Amino acid sequence: MSRVGLNPIIVPTETQYSFKEQVFSVNSQKGNLSLKLDDGFVILEQDSTIIIQRPNDNKDVKAKHGLYRSLIANMFEGLSKGYKRELELHGVGYRASNSGQKLDLSLGYSHNIVLQICDEVNVKTENEKGQNPKIILESYDKELIGAVAAKIKSLRKHDPYKGKGIRFVGERGRRKAGKTASS
Numbered sequence: 001m002s003r004v005g006l007n008p009i010i011v012p013t014e015t016q017y018s019f020k021e022q023v024f025s026v027n028s029q030k031g032n033l034s035l036k037l038d039d040g041f042v043i044l045e046q047d048s049t050i051i052i053q054r055p056n057d058n059k060d061v062k063a064k065h066g067l068y069r070s071l072i073a074n075m076f077e078g079l080s081k082g083y084k085r086e087l088e089l090h091g092v093g094y095r096a097s098n099s100g101q102k103l104d105l106s107l108g109y110s111h112n113i114v115l116q117i118c119d120e121v122n123v124k125t126e127n128e129k130g131q132n133p134k135i136i137l138e139s140y141d142k143e144l145i146g147a148v149a150a151k152i153k154s155l156r157k158h159d160p161y162k163g164k165g166i167r168f169v170g171e172r173g174r175r176k177a178g179k180t181a182s183s
Contacts, residue, residue, distance in 0.1 A: 008049040010048060012079075013048075014028055014029065015028045015076055022036060022037045023035070023036050023037070024043065026079055027079075028080065030078075031140050033078070033140070035068070038061075038064060040061075041053070041055065041064075041068060050072070077142075082138060083140070083145050084136065085145055085149045086135070086168065087134065087153065088134055088166070089105075089107070089134075090132055090163060090166070091162075092164075094107055098124065102114055107166075117148060120140070122137070134169065153168075160174050160175060161175075163175060
């Protein structure tokens with residue numbers, strides 16, 4: 001069984017946190033995040049670190065212990081450093097542009113797809129000649145930025161035969177051989 005929940009969490013200096021009525025909140029200049037913990041979980045403070053203690057050793061409680069530790073560590077990292085996701089559009093004529101929080105995608109369909117991105121996620125697009133168009137997402141909420149990136153990716157999934165689609169930068173898509181003509 002994993003022992004992730006036993007690891008201490010280092011608190012960055014630019015963030016403040018509070019734990020009241022089983023709700024853990026973190027604040028910084030970038031924004032606010034909160035998480036509701038199950039009954040019995042206790043947060044202990046030591047110097048500039050936090051340790052989460054579980055109420056008992058049941059299997060589901062151990063699993064939530066590790067989960068809560070990871071979520072709280074992600075909250076601190078997001079509000080101090082932030083998260084960044086980059087997506088590439090692979091395909092002839094695929095384009096991306098944005099005006100503010102509206103993302104306009106041309107993905108080979110008969111119409112353009114316009115997405116309104118939430119205010120917590122900053123969106124930028126890069127269209128350089130000779131390079132695949134890029135969509136750059138930045139946010140302090142790891143869960144939210146992952147959901148937005150997954151939604152954008154689902155608009156044109158990677159095609160293993162032609163190699164077209166939306167992928168994360170550096171992601172390698174599997175290529176399959178097509179049918180061969182019989183002679």
